[in-house]
Amino acid sequence: MAGNTFGTLFRVTTFGESHGRALGAVIDGCPPGIPLSEEDIQFELERRRPGKHLGESPRKEPDRVEILSGVFEGQTLGTPIALVIYNRDAKSAAYEPLKDIFRPGHGDCTYFWKYGLRDWRGGGRSSGRETVARVAAGAVAKKVLAEYGIQVQAYTVALGGVWARKRDLSEINRNHLFCPDAEAYEEMCRRIEEARREGDSLGGVVEIVARGVPPGLGEPVFDKLDAELAKALMSIGAVKGVEIGAGFSAAEKKGSENNDPLTPEGFLSNNAGGILAGISSGQEIVCRVAVKPIPSISREQLTINEKGEAVKIRVGGRHDASAIPRIVPVCEAMVRLVLADYLLRQLVLKAFRNHETLP
Amino acid sequence: MAGNTFGTLFRVTTFGESHGRALGAVIDGCPPGIPLSEEDIQFELERRRPGKHLGESPRKEPDRVEILSGVFEGQTLGTPIALVIYNRDAKSAAYEPLKDIFRPGHGDCTYFWKYGLRDWRGGGRSSGRETVARVAAGAVAKKVLAEYGIQVQAYTVALGGVWARKRDLSEINRNHLFCPDAEAYEEMCRRIEEARREGDSLGGVVEIVARGVPPGLGEPVFDKLDAELAKALMSIGAVKGVEIGAGFSAAEKKGSENNDPLTPEGFLSNNAGGILAGISSGQEIVCRVAVKPIPSISREQLTINEKGEAVKIRVGGRHDASAIPRIVPVCEAMVRLVLADYLLRQLVLKAFRNHETLP
Amino acid sequence: MAGNTFGTLFRVTTFGESHGRALGAVIDGCPPGIPLSEEDIQFELERRRPGKHLGESPRKEPDRVEILSGVFEGQTLGTPIALVIYNRDAKSAAYEPLKDIFRPGHGDCTYFWKYGLRDWRGGGRSSGRETVARVAAGAVAKKVLAEYGIQVQAYTVALGGVWARKRDLSEINRNHLFCPDAEAYEEMCRRIEEARREGDSLGGVVEIVARGVPPGLGEPVFDKLDAELAKALMSIGAVKGVEIGAGFSAAEKKGSENNDPLTPEGFLSNNAGGILAGISSGQEIVCRVAVKPIPSISREQLTINEKGEAVKIRVGGRHDASAIPRIVPVCEAMVRLVLADYLLRQLVLKAFRNHETLP
Amino acid sequence: MAGNTFGTLFRVTTFGESHGRALGAVIDGCPPGIPLSEEDIQFELERRRPGKHLGESPRKEPDRVEILSGVFEGQTLGTPIALVIYNRDAKSAAYEPLKDIFRPGHGDCTYFWKYGLRDWRGGGRSSGRETVARVAAGAVAKKVLAEYGIQVQAYTVALGGVWARKRDLSEINRNHLFCPDAEAYEEMCRRIEEARREGDSLGGVVEIVARGVPPGLGEPVFDKLDAELAKALMSIGAVKGVEIGAGFSAAEKKGSENNDPLTPEGFLSNNAGGILAGISSGQEIVCRVAVKPIPSISREQLTINEKGEAVKIRVGGRHDASAIPRIVPVCEAMVRLVLADYLLRQLVLKAFRNHETLP
Structure with a gap:
């Protein structure tokens, strides 16, 4: 039944209920000697916070992370890093009327x-x-990856049926939806406003790119890098699909179109999304996830209660109109957890081949 | 670096190179007392064999599985089941000219x-x-699932851009592409013939359905049932995308469209694909995978050799024009491995709650 | 490098440094519906506390456990149970002079x-x-085992060369050394007093007995029940040896003496210590551990510092004269963690064989 | 229920029944580029074979290992290495009369x-x-360790109550009991002869020493090096006790006697057995295991059958009088498996700290 641990060498266990006393993570396997502060983690938590923007839950989440262990004099010790975020703004009373009703979706x-x-x-x-x-855990992985110059960035490529038509990376952090297309961003905002008025919600697509990933990460056969990325991303609640590189569009291509030609200067295209036979090729790693619309809507829906009786329900309370943009930093975190783990896994092999001396 | 084991309780380790002495699997954690014969496994291997059909590699693979351990007097013992398939028809000479060249894709x-x-x-x-x-391992999982009435079926819903327009399940085993639409099948065959003439290859989409899965399978948070399915399916070489239920189309829906209303008689739709919050709901589990075109094509391609020098290549030899249909039984196998493992994981919880007595 | 997780199905991850902000544990895989309160855990922590007795460190450790997650309305949820104990009485200044010196042992x-x-x-x-x-984690395992009537008890059978000559179980909780022999207890106290005066420390032997363990627990080949118990107990800092049943004395016996005859009424002896071929036999499980003398002594010792230079050292500060009695509840905890995990592992098999229905 | 896999990075899964078709192992995680042949493995299998010596089973086991995968042109590939040993000399008829009787021990x-x-x-x-x-698997670990100059040797220090009084390492491979004391060897042989005449069996003690182990191997808290060694050794069928360094005798020592003083030239003693706080110190690692007498004896014993009825039994057939000497190479193998795994685990950390470049 245990299922709250992720990773083999860089291993994260999370805990916590939405309105319980606290949430948190324990990271076991983080190498020693990496500078790490609560601010490093807090920075990422802020990116995940609901803003004052249209369509986002007004719930104030003054999430403050505390490092309980594993860091000494500003550096990781190599021992487990425990992170805790106490729940301060949980208002459970709003859920009382729904306590024996199954909310659809x-x-x-x-x-x-x-x-x-x-x-x-x-x-x-x-x-x-x-x-x-x-x-929070992903923020620690980010520090590990930084030592190897690996960077991960996620952004919104579709929301409510509106698609970004370009990838202007400098635009991403300028708008609250992490959208790389300023024009599409405006449309997306209108779509959110509309959905909100209708008491409805929207889905979308997030793209995640990892740069600076060296070739060689990924373990055949079952622990392929893309397989682990798929698990990591699909384990996020709202995600219903994951694709790598050309993804579902590869299904409609011919081999001559889909193969990425290789030259002494590098690959000429990246349909593979940076992964061949489950192992990173040194190109950018590109994933996309399908995010379903948030199931909590204020429109009336059919459902049942714990006794199995028919009930009609309108889900009020503090809800976002879309899991986007808050899911964007979560996607980054999950990809970072995978890459930190797989980086360490490949370092074993490398160290052995190089006859790295010990201690 | 170890990455060839899959599953927690029903745990499979595979081994073997394409032209090595043998391939095989060790299954650790299969419950005792299940009838199992080499014929049970052979049956599934035959479904994966290349036929005499157009577009499939003429390589004869008279794969014969041997059970080396774990079965006694026709029943599983609860000890590891080792399966081995010796390579008999490997012709490595054809690969000799390519030994230091990287085949694209x-x-x-x-x-x-x-x-x-x-x-x-x-x-x-x-x-x-x-x-x-x-x-081979999936065939053992199939026997485990059969004890609980769980069935898994995969079929081709797209090939080379031709989509099946219906799901006539009775049709699936009537044609060699496992296509549930007889008309689409004919078109697909023509498309394969065409690709073959052009020395090219085709991708497609396979859908996998699991029936009879009881509610409750799946472990929050990281080991969600859909997360594990995504990993299992993405770990198959040719797969570049995985989606559950509505999948990528959920990204374009509103919450009011995507939520599956619940009534005393059951759910009114299945956009969730049988999984809510990572746990099976008792509905059919529905997954789809994007299969890329086989990279081995006889058209000329650019690539490099081990020294990094530019080379032009035509990949000859015995190759299929598409990973479909041979990937279809592989998808079934992977879904079965996940379900057998997750069934056992849920049985722990169930047994404990029921105060199952021991021994 | 990750090494702070124990167990497969009942899985515990611990964290924390002696003088850091907090220590704690996350338990993943505890079945739902078990009554659990902070008092249940606190009770076990108190048993581990240094008392006012001779030979124990005067450090006051008003350890208070907090349950951060996994429990709702007094019952376990099946989700991870996070436990935290903040360090309140840490006085690091005493360690400052030793910060670059390696204390022997x-x-x-x-x-x-x-x-x-x-x-x-x-x-x-x-x-x-x-x-x-x-x-703290062991206290949760205790609740799991209680549902199956399994009880674990540890006690001191030797300290500083004084051996208990009887096993009067009613005596164990009457004295602060958990010694089942009132007379030996008096001698042990004298020995501690003596060691303390000499600025020295003592080792001893702890015996752990588990009652009510049903037959069938233990997984061949590597995950034998005794193998896991050996790991669990040897992972306690001060432990240098582990034996099961007759243990090292079995090495001097003949087969005819060591075999436990089996009759319709049960076994006639228990040299096996309740485990045959790695699987519990239904008899009492009996283990013993060798506890080394605490290395912190106030007598002068030779050592080196971080630069490798010779240094003489006397370790002052707040130290016990022996790891006994505080190690006794730790031994119980570790045996409970193993048994809870192995109970769940066997329940899978049992549930499957009984065709336990789901959900 | 799965329990036949050992190790985290250097991971071994074994399979096979005594009289089934074959036994074998799959090693996942062996680094690539290590020379490996069937002869390397065969050499170790021969050491485990029963000889023509007194007290050993006359069963001829012409065990021939075959490498099925993971080795190409004489070198490991980094992919799983499957080893198989077919059973050729199994004579099951002798067991037929005992098929529903539980042999004591x-x-x-x-x-x-x-x-x-x-x-x-x-x-x-x-x-x-x-x-x-x-x-067989241990022979592969031996090759891995050889690249780092790590050597493991086991020998018999007690048999049937006769103790070796010296450790003459050059003697070990001169006698069939792997005894480092020629005089004690003679006594042991007499004791075996005696036991054999009485239809009885003997236990003993094996010591295992690992040399050249660099400091730093071992993962706190649960995965301490000594904890894993204890599990590895206790998982061998006949082992009932494990101790490290001074082991049980440490329980009778004072801290001032047991601590190993540290000088610029190294440690002055090795009561710790080469492991401090679960991490190797660079000294020799020393373990001892208690081996119980083989339970199969030809003297009459009480037992029951599957129906629970009282039965008298004499176990005939081909049995050794002691698990020694055949257990000696098994102890070496298990220690090697642990060390190979922990070496790789430490290399991760080392490579990261050294900013080992990739690929």
Whole structure:
């Protein structure tokens, strides 16, 4: 039943319910000697926070991370790094009327069927709030990757059916949706406003790019780099699809179109998304995820309660109109967790081949 | 570097290079007392064999599986089940001229960069032939699932841009592409013939459905059922995308369209693909994978050799024009491995709650 | 490098340095629906606390455990249970003079050689204080085992060369050394007093008995129940030896003496210590551990500093004269963690064989 | 239930029943580029073979190992290395009369209680024959360790109550009991002869020493090097106790006697057995295991059958009088598996700290 740990060498375990006392993560396997402060982590948490923008939940989440262990005099020790974020703004009363009702599109029913009991306050463990621990852990992975010059960036390429038509990376951090196309951004905002008025919600697509990844990361056969990325990203609550490189469009191509020609100067295209046979090729790693519309909507829906009786429901409370943009830093975090782990896994092999001396 | 094991309780380790002495799998954690014979496994291997159909490699693979351990008097013992398939028809000479050349779209370069050496004969460990061990292991998982009435079926929904317009399940095993639409099948065959003439290859989309899966399978947070399915399917060499239920189309829907209403009689739709918050809901589980065109094509391509020099290449030899249909049983196998593992994981919880007595 | 997680299904990860902000544990895989309160855990922590008795460190450790997640309305949820114990009484100044000196018999040198840096305050992660997290986690395992009537008890059978000559279980909780022989207890106290006067320390032997363990727990080949118990117990800092049943004395017996005859009424002896071929037999499980004398002594010793220079050292500060009695509840905790995990592992098999229905 | 895999990075899975078709091992995570031949493995298998000496089973085991994968042109590929040893000399008929009887001291009863069925031929999976796969895998670990100059040697220090009084290493391979004391060897032989005449069996103690182990191997907290060694050694069927360094005798020492003084020239003693706080110190690693007398004896014993009825039994067949000497190479193999794994685990950390470049 244990399923809250991720990674082999850089290994993260998260905990916490949406309205419980705290959420957090323990990172086991972080190398020693890396500078790490609470501010490094806080910075990433802020990116995940709901802003004052249209379409985002007004819930104030003054999430403050505390490092409980594993860091001494500003450096990682090589021992487990425990991170905790206390819940301060949880208002469970709003959930009281729904406590025995299964909200459509949520895990209320499946958690109940699985466990026989559940924490109904704010979705408990199945809440999107769980991702705060992923982002905190991802901030540590970011520091590990920085030592090898590896960078990960995610951005919104579609929202509510509006698609970004360009990838202007300098634009990404200028708008609150992390959209690389200023024009599409305006349209997306209008679409959100519209959905909000209708009491409805929107889905979208997020693209994640990793730069500076050296060739050789990824373990055949089952632990391919793309396989682990797929798991990492699909494990985010709202994600219903993952593709690498050309992804689903590769299904419609011919081999002569899809193969990336290789020259002494490098690859001439990147349909592979930086991964061949599960191993990084040194090109940019490119993934995309399909984000479903947030299931909490204020329009009336059919559902049942714990006794199996028919009920009509309108989900009020503090909800975003889309998991985007808050899911964007979560995608970055998950990709970073994978890359930090796979970097370490490949370093073993490399060190052995180079007859790295010990201690 | 170890990456050839899959699963937590129902755990499979595979081994073998394309032209090495043998391929195989060890299954650790299969419950005792399940009837199992070599014929059960052979049956699935036959479904994966290349037929005499157009577009498939003429390589004869008279794959015969042997059970080396774990079965006694026709029943599983609860001890590891070792399966071995000796390579009998490997013709490595054809690969000799390519031994220091990186075939585009293949793992030749990434294996070399990772390991510093590689088995160039038929792709070595990165060959599609590796999947024979998955199919063998999947046949054991199938027996485990059968005890709980769980069935998995995969079929081709797109090939070379031709899409199946219906899901006539009775049609699937009537044609060699496992296509549930007889009319689309004819078109697909024409498309393959065309590609073959052009010395090119085709991609496609495979859909996998699991029926009879009880609610409750799947472990929050990282080991969600859909996350593990995504990993399992993405770990198949040719797969570049995975989606669950509505998948990428969910990204364009509103919450009111995408939520599956729940009634005392069950769900009214299945956009979730049978999984909510990472846990099975009792509905059919539906996944789709994007299969890239086979990279081995006889058209001329640019590439480099191990020294980094520019080379032109035409990949001859015995190659299929598409990973479909042979990938279809492989997809079934991977989904079965996940479900067998997650079934056992949920049984722990169930047994505990029911105060199952021991021994 | 990750090495702070224990268990497969009932999985515990601990964190924390001796003088850091906090220590704690995350338990992933605890079944839902088990009553659990902070008092349940606090009770075990108190047993581990240094008392006012002779030979124990006067450090006041008002350890208060907080449950941060995984429990709702007094019951476990099936989600990770995070436990935290803040360090309140850490006085690091006493360690300042030793910060670059390797205390003999401690991990100071090996941590430094391994990691290249270390938290010198109170031994950091290698401190005996780390075991507070084990005891906290063990208290949760105790609740799991209670549902199956399994009980674990540890007691002191030797200290400073004084051996208990009987096993009067009712005596164990009457004296502060958990010694089952009132007379030996008096001698042990005298020996401690003596060692203390000499500025020296003592070792001893702890025996652990588990009752009510059903037959069938233990997984061949490597995950034998005794193998896992040996790992669990040897992972406690001060332990240098582990034996099961007759243990080292079995080495001097003949087969005819060592075999436990089996009758319709049960076994006639228990040289096996309740485990045959790595699987529990239904008899009492009996282990013993050798506990080395605490390395912190106030007598002068030779050692070196981080630069490798010769140094003479007297370790002052707040130290116990023996790891006994505080190690006794730690041994219980570790055995409970193993048994809870192996109970769940066997329940999978049992549930499957019984065709346990889901959900 | 899966329990047949050992190690994290250098990971071994074994399979096979005593009288089944074959036994074997799959090693996942062996670095590439290491010279490896069947002869390397065969050499170790020969050391484990029963000789013509007194007290050893006359069963001829012409064990021939075959490498099925993972080696190409004489070098490891980095892919899984599958090893298989076919059973050629299995004579199951001798076991037929015992098929529903539980032999005392064996796992017959516990296997039956656990699994509900068992392979009664020669002990099935619980047979000592299972260790042939460990020795084969250990031979690969030996090659890995050789690249770092690490050597492991085991020898007999006690047998049937006769103790070696010296450690003459040059003597070890001169006698068939691997005893480092020629005089004690003679006594041991007499004791075996005696036991054999009485239809009885003997236990003993094996010591294992690892030389050239660099400081820094071992992962706090649970994965301490000594903890993993204890698990590895206790997982061998006949082992009932494990100790490191001074072991159980440390329990009777004072801190001032047990601490190993540290000088610029190194440690002045080695009570720690080369491991401090779970991490190697650069000294010799020293372990000892208690080996119980073989339970198969020809003297009459009480037991029961599968129905629980009282039965008298004499175990005939081909049995050794002691698990020694055949267990000696098995102990070496298990220690090598641990060290190879922990070497790789430490190389990760080292490579990271050194900013080892990739690829």
